[in-house]
Amino acid sequence: MNVPFRYIQRQTIVHRLHPFTKMIYVLLTLLLILIPLYDIRHLPVLLIWLGLSAALWAAARIEVGRFAALLKILAGTFIFLMLAQGFTYRHGKTVLIKFGDLHFGGSNVGELTLEGVQLGFMLSVRILTAASSLPLLVMTTSNAELMAAMNQLRLPKVMTFMFVSALSFTSLIFEMWNNIVDAQKLRAFDIDRMDPITRLRRAYVPIITPLILLLFRKANDFQIALETKGFGSPGRPTEIQTLQMKPIDFLAIGIFVAVFILCNLLRFRL
Structure with a gap:
């Protein structure tokens, strides 16, 4: 899925x-x-x-x-x-x-x-x-591009990491949820076939409990990975790629601003 x-x-x-x-x-x-x-x-x-x-x-x-x-x-x-x-x-x-x-x-x-x-x-x-x-x-936008862009803004490294990690954890939770649901289906615990009352009464505890435990384990793995890569060390981090603004970016920004102004003018007119 x-x-x-x-x-x-x-x-x-x-x-x-x-x-x-x-x-x-x-x-x-x-x-x-x-x-x-x-x-x-x-x-x-x-x-x-x-x-x-x-x-x-x-x-x-x-x-x-x-x-x-x-x-x-x-x-x-x-x-x-x-x-x-x-x-x-x-x-x-x-x-x-x-x-x-x-x-x-x-x-x-x-x-x-x-x-x-x-x-x-x-x-x-x-x-x-x-x-x-x-x-x-x-x-x-990949995580590397997001982190490079936020580093160009001279944002604190902790703030950059928290923002990118929050975006990554969102998709990670979806993936873990799907894996747990599929695993429970193999054990004849199919949440999709339950009626709404039964689902609220007994369906979510066997899914949310392992989800929380897996998230704690994943957070521990992240901590080890960050310490291995020297997160928090002094100095500015190096970048794999240097992002540059292109003419298409200025054109896109102009379109976004023009549509934004059009929406506001239409709002005042209405």
Whole structure:
């Protein structure tokens, strides 16, 4: 089974971009979603940026299944947000479903309102916009390139290591989870065939327990590897490759900034 959000070594235009260029793209994505975009009329602003992200995913030749895995992870959060906002939004006037009068905190939680569902939908799109940018950085940039780029920024070595290790551990957890699930299936413990109640009651303990133990063992291996390679020694670390900004990087940055300005102008106009 493919592990989602792991570095994929390919020779695409996105892979050849400087890590700084892709970091700027992630930074602009975060700045865009931090802007208050709650009204449904602002949906085109997010859709334009999502279109840019989709174009980058396609240019990097990343499989659709990896994006589907991202949607599968976030689907539960999106449903919860739309239902929670639909039942608790104070300014909702258009009632979709009414279960009764249950007033709590200034709102009737017994009514599902259209305005609340729209607010939850906008929050979900904002989360999806943010979540589609960081995996693109991880899947098209190797750890060596990330560390070299952060060293060029003169960031502390500990901070660089923590950032890169956090990205590596994400894919490592997925891989260990899949291996443990497959091993449990060989022991006739198939989590995929269990109903939701049985899964919550008895399925996750036999998987999470060995996962935690394996992560502790892997962390110990990392510690030994770091001490062997002299991590923490004084002096600036050497680099295997020196990263240089190319004309395509400046062109990509110009496109990112232009789309960002377009989204903000459209937001003010709407």
